Amino acid sequence: MDHWFWFSLPDFAYSFLSVVLEGVPFILMGVALSGVIDVFLPPRVLARLLPRNAAAGILLGGALGAVLPMCECGIVVVIRRLLQKGLPLSNAMAYMLAAPVVNPIVAVSTYAAFRGQGPLEMMLCRIGLSFAVAVIMAGLVYFLRRGFVLRPDLVLPEGKDEHHDHRSGREKAAAAVRAATGDFLDVTVFFVLGAAVATLFNTSVNQQVIMPLAEDRALAVGSMMALASLLSLCSTSDAFVAATFTAFPSASKLAFLVFGPVVDLKLVFIYGLVFRKRFIVFLVAGLAILVFVLCAFLPIPNFRG
Amino acid sequence: MKRVLTLITLLLWGGTMLYFWWSGRIASYLHPQFHPYVLAAGAGLLLLAALWWWASRETDAGCGECGCHHGHDEEPPRSRLSAGAVFAFVVLLLPLSAAAFISPSQFGEAMVMNRGIVTDISQLPSAEISGGGWEDAPAWDGSVGDVDMTWDEGQEEGVEYFTRGPDGSIQVETLDLLFAAQEPGLREEFENQRVSILGQYVPPRGGAEGGFNLVRMFVVCCAADARPLGIKVTGEPVAVPRMGWVRITGVARFEDNGGLLEPVLELEKIEEVEAPRESFLY
Numbered sequence: 001m002d003h004w005f006w007f008s009l010p011d012f013a014y015s016f017l018s019v020v021l022e023g024v025p026f027i028l029m030g031v032a033l034s035g036v037i038d039v040f041l042p043p044r045v046l047a048r049l050l051p052r053n054a055a056a057g058i059l060l061g062g063a064l065g066a067v068l069p070m071c072e073c074g075i076v077v078v079i080r081r082l083l084q085k086g087l088p089l090s091n092a093m094a095y096m097l098a099a100p101v102v103n104p105i106v107a108v109s110t111y112a113a114f115r116g117q118g119p120l121e122m123m124l125c126r127i128g129l130s131f132a133v134a135v136i137m138a139g140l141v142y143f144l145r146r147g148f149v150l151r152p153d154l155v156l157p158e159g160k161d162e163h164h165d166h167r168s169g170r171e172k173a174a175a176a177v178r179a180a181t182g183d184f185l186d187v188t189v190f191f192v193l194g195a196a197v198a199t200l201f202n203t204s205v206n207q208q209v210i211m212p213l214a215e216d217r218a219l220a221v222g223s224m225m226a227l228a229s230l231l232s233l234c235s236t237s238d239a240f241v242a243a244t245f246t247a248f249p250s251a252s253k254l255a256f257l258v259f260g261p262v263v264d265l266k267l268v269f270i271y272g273l274v275f276r277k278r279f280i281v282f283l284v285a286g287l288a289i290l291v292f293v294l295c296a297f298l299p300i301p302n303f304r305g
Numbered sequence: 306m307k308r309v310l311t312l313i314t315l316l317l318w319g320g321t322m323l324y325f326w327w328s329g330r331i332a333s334y335l336h337p338q339f340h341p342y343v344l345a346a347g348a349g350l351l352l353l354a355a356l357w358w359w360a361s362r363e364t365d366a367g368c369g370e371c372g373c374h375h376g377h378d379e380e381p382p383r384s385r386l387s388a389g390a391v392f393a394f395v396v397l398l399l400p401l402s403a404a405a406f407i408s409p410s411q412f413g414e415a416m417v418m419n420r421g422i423v424t425d426i427s428q429l430p431s432a433e434i435s436g437g438g439w440e441d442a443p444a445w446d447g448s449v450g451d452v453d454m455t456w457d458e459g460q461e462e463g464v465e466y467f468t469r470g471p472d473g474s475i476q477v478e479t480l481d482l483l484f485a486a487q488e489p490g491l492r493e494e495f496e497n498q499r500v501s502i503l504g505q506y507v508p509p510r511g512g513a514e515g516g517f518n519l520v521r522m523f524v525v526c527c528a529a530d531a532r533p534l535g536i537k538v539t540g541e542p543v544a545v546p547r548m549g550w551v552r553i554t555g556v557a558r559f560e561d562n563g564g565l566l567e568p569v570l571e572l573e574k575i576e577e578v579e580a581p582r583e584s585f586l587y
Contacts, residue, residue, distance in 0.1 A: 008415035
């Protein structure tokens with residue numbers, strides 16, 4: 001290895017554009033879903049759909065991605081709208097953390113990517129660990145005040161946004177368009193900043209620098225988590241990249257696949273749209289510790305075949 | 306002002322996405338399965354821009370009489386620009402425009418060296434043998450996309466599976482030789498055969514002697530996850546720009562490199578060609 005950093009502006013611009021072109025349609029889908037929620041999902045309907053028991057609500061939130069899959073770029077704007085509608089914070093957190101992985105699209109791509117490396121085991125472990133991590137974090141968030149977690153403009157008491165709406169259809173439609181446009185611009189600003197930082201690493205740093213870490217399981221898990229955050233790949237395609245690290249133990253590849261979709265450089269920026277900075281630090285630290293402990297210390301064998 | 310900047314932003318983003326789709330540049334950025342999404346997003350953003358222009362002129366009657374607050378947490382579209390809003394518009398407008406202008410639509414050598422050249426097909430679990438066709442590659446006369454490279458499903462597997470060029474060489478992709486290195490039957494059939502491959506010319510840095518690499522990018526979703534697939538070519542480095550597109554004709558061999566069999570081409574002929582419409586392998 002004759003260098004560890006080599007920056008090229010054309011490479012940066014090219015890779016950055018590819019991330020943007022891939023991500024924007026999904027942000028727009030999130031914005032559209034957010035608009036639909038805004039217009040067609042009154043808070044009282046949401047309250048009626050949710051279980052009264054908090055634990056059941058969290059488990060349901062964690063499994064919701066199976067029927068309402070969203071990628072990590074689009075989900076934050078949906079969560080923001082659901083929180084404005086009075087969805088309990090812990091339920092929203094479980095959905096936000098689980099949906100990018102606990103869904104059929106990611107299950108299939110993970111299975112396909114790990115052909116010859118225990119595809120079924122990797123797929124089940126990824127979904128199981130992601131669900132567990134989402135539910136545990138959401139359980140912790142249940143005990144936090146909304147004021148600690150959410151930006152001030154989102155701190156409405158749960159289920160207290162209920163009131164009549166006497167606007168005409170035309171006024172409602174105009175308000176929905178203004179809200180959708182605001183959502184798109186807000187999330188895209190953070191997405192552009194995050195994509196730029198991730199692209200800087202992705203194109204400029206020699207990826208051979210982490211290869212010596214493969215020999216120690218804890219180091220391998222930690223380095224693959226860091227790599228997942230820095231690369232900021234889409235959860236539907238990250239398995240194909242993780243599978244190429246054949247020298248690394250399966251547990252470290254699971255760490256990559258579980259941690260990356262919930263903590264990456266662009267997501268940390270996008271989380272700023274909904275959460276306070278101090279909570280983002282808490283969330284990132286909590287997820288890092290949780291994923292590291294699960295992947296470094298659970299008896300996960302090296303899957304083959 | 307904010308109203309106009311919002312409109313410009315939506316038009317720029319929608320227009321850029323439609324331009325990449327319409328011009329075909331999108332093929333150098335994303336896997337084909339994502340192309341329709343780019344078209345839909347571009348059209349959706351232009352529609353949103355039109356709706357925004359209408360909605361921003363609509364006044365909300367407000368709820369002064371009843372004292373409730375729904376729908377009024379939005380910032381008025383005609384409000385003045387804060388410093389934060391100026392920064393947001395700079396972030397939304399500048400990087401996209403600059404990147405679209407600067408981007409050469411293909412990676413350079415820095416990225417190849419940072420990612421590392423892949424010579425072991427087991428590192429690419431989703432890779433499949435190419436089918437022997439070069440539908441989007443430049444033809445033998447240098448024109449692009451007019452070669453009939455259809456593959457007959459009834460053909461036997463092995464080298465007969467691949468198309469031959471006018472000089473009798475077997476037309477393959479880098480992927481095919483990497484596969485052959487791991488498949489004893491296919492390896493035997495390719496050994497000492499004349500093959501022809503399209504790729505990018507990557508000579509060793511510092512002018513070292515002993516051949517060069519022929520590289521082609523393998524992509525799963527988008528250029529950001531590209532992995533450079535490389536075939537070693539023995540022969541003297543030639544006067545071709547680094548990362549320039551070339552067609553190599555040479556004799557295929559397989560060498561043991563630390564327990565891993567790798568394909569090596571003995572160079573017979575090298576020609577500079579245009580970049581193919583579809584530069585990636587999937």
